[in-house]
Amino acid sequence: MIFALALPLRAQRPANLLDRSQARSMTITREGIVATSQTLASQAGAQILARGGSAADAAIAANATLGVVECMMNGMGGDLFAIEWDAKSGKLTGLNASGWAPEKLTPELLKQKGFDKMPQSGIYSVTVPGAVRGWKALHSKFGRLPWAEIFEPAIYYARNGFPVTEFIHAYWKVAEPQLATDPGARQVFLINGHAPAVGEVFRNPEYAHALELVARQGPDAFYRGDIARAIVKTSTKLGGVMAAADLADFKPEWVDPISTTYRGWTVYELPPNGQGMAALEMLNIFEKFLLPQWGFNSADAFHVKIEAQKLAYADLYRYNADPRFVKVPVDGIISKAYAAERASTIDIKQAHCDVAPGDPTEFGHDTIYMSAIDRDGNIVSLIQSLYSAFGSGVVVDGYGFMLQNRGALFRLDPDHPDVLAPHKRPFHTIIPGFMEKGDVHIGFGIMGGPNQAQAHAQFVSNMVDYGMNIQAAMEAPRFTKPATGGCNLLVEDRVPAAILDDLRGRGHILEVCGDYSTEMGGGQAVMFDSSTGVKFGASDPRKDGAAIPEPDPYFKPARR
DSSP, rough: OOOHHHOGGGGGSOHHHHSSSOOOOEEESOOEEESSHHHHHHHHHHHHHHTTHHHHHHHHHHHHHHHHTTTTOOSSSSEEEEEEEEETTTOEEEEEEEEOOOOTOHHHHHTTOOOOOOOOSSSOOOOOOOOHHHHHHHHHHHHHOOOOHHHHHHHHHHHOOOOHHHHHHHHHHTHHHHHSSSHHHHHOOOOOBOOOOOTOOOOHHHHHHHHHHHHTTTHHHTTHHHHHHHHHHHEEEEEEOOOHHHHHTOOOOOEEEEEEETEEEEEEOOOOOBBBHHHHHHHHTTTTSSHHOOOOOOOOHHHHHHHHHHHHHHHHHHOOTTTSSSOOOOHHHHHHHHHHHHHTTTTTTTTTSOOOOOOHHHHHOOOOEEEEOOOOEEEEEEEOOOOSTTTTTOOOOOOOBBBGGGGGGGOOOSSSSBBTTTTOOOOBOOOEEEEEEEEEEEEEOOOOOTTHHHHHHHHHHHHHHHHHOOOHHHHOOOOOSSSSSSSSEEETTTTTHHHHHHHHTTTOEEEEEOTTTTGOOOEEEEEEEEETTEEEEEETTSSOOOOOOOSSOOSSOOOO
16 A cells, blocks of 8 residues: 555556546446436436436437527427437337428529528528427337426426526527517517526526427427417518418428448438438548558548548538439449549548539438437437527517528529429438447437538547547547538647648648537437447537436336
8 A cells, every 4th residue: 555655646547547538428327318418408308218208208308408498509490300229129210300391482482582592591591390290200109208298398497497508608699699680589589688698597488388389289289280370470471481281281201221331330320301421421431541540640530531521522512402302312422332432532642622523323222419318228319400590580479489491501503403492301411320330339419510421420430440439439629621612621729730730731721729619519429238238428518418317216116
């Protein structure tokens, strides 16, 4: 003992704990976990698990709560995508609950009104919100608790209020001038004309009423009942063309996930109209290079990943659209042979600033993100969004929530596959992810508009190529390229200065952000080791959230 005390402090501790680069530890438990971007929402989901709820029940409850406590990012006025993994059967199920354009919203109408491109906000950027019917689809297929019970946390916080957290306040503050210009938004989302301060309690009784209607009456309250009538009335008042049938006729779609393999792992995304195929294309390109040998802190590795992003996104923006309207060459885009062709164009010494899309047809045959895992190991990877902060800026009169502006991603070019058309779904940025190898199964996602596919690929590479755990892989410094064309990109300043200088020497134009920049999006992940029954959770420090475990049953009575 005397000898041990005489040693330097460093020598008394395991070396791998002394110098680790990750700031947080994983959440580890034998029970369930809910990981979201706001702690009250994570706790709400964990409480649902403790009441005997499934991962789907917890995901819906947490998502509904996020619509209250992180209202600029999501809510019942937005869309939803999800992947569910069933622990017993090993089956993956995908859900596309993204809404379509109103029947009367056409390129001709917008051109008559003076638009030469899609409006980025306002009533003509609004598409039918898919989230509420998405929640119901998940609950009907995978839920255990009564529907109404799942909404109690969200209703509680909307009615009684919650203290606003740091990142959420910052987003709210930036949107303050936008909110101040609209009477409805000003009344609902500003307190005495200002965004709520950090720690200030915010209440939204109008939204509480909307949630109560959905809890009592189900999705029909939103798509056929009082809320539907309010949406149509609000649209008409602003000169919009949303009709009752646009809402009533919408249904979400069950879809089969698409996948690729990456150095022994299988990685899954959802098919178009989301951008998941770009993440898979990037991984296929990564696989052609020696990333594990180069290591994480390598200029060559960063360079290859940046160049792969440009190639994949050139294809994404050229081909992605609603597959119910056009044929999207998904098989070609995610094929290994096409990746080899695209990878061969990368110059290891020089950045390419103008990258054209390839021709994948001859190959093959943004937002909150949250994840939940229940005690049985079932996983829900779910993402939901209004698109821009506070969406379209249009508040539904009397119900306290914003409508999304997903229509902003349509094109008016008649020759583009993503051209606006009645009841067509736009290009979508929000994507849930899933990956597995042997007994290890991971639901993950990272929000942030066009950041998402590139962040997914970096997360997977961090785990597979460099052996990081899910928390370290989520925290590791990232780059993002939000715009197409050129050599400009954003990168966090935790990347060593020597690497940044090397990248500049290859032609990359870098804007260096802070340590944990929100420009890189924020993510969550849950992992299940089916050989031990142990669950793991990770939550990104770029957001206010946490991975909250379901309480162990140390109090009686136990679960239902």
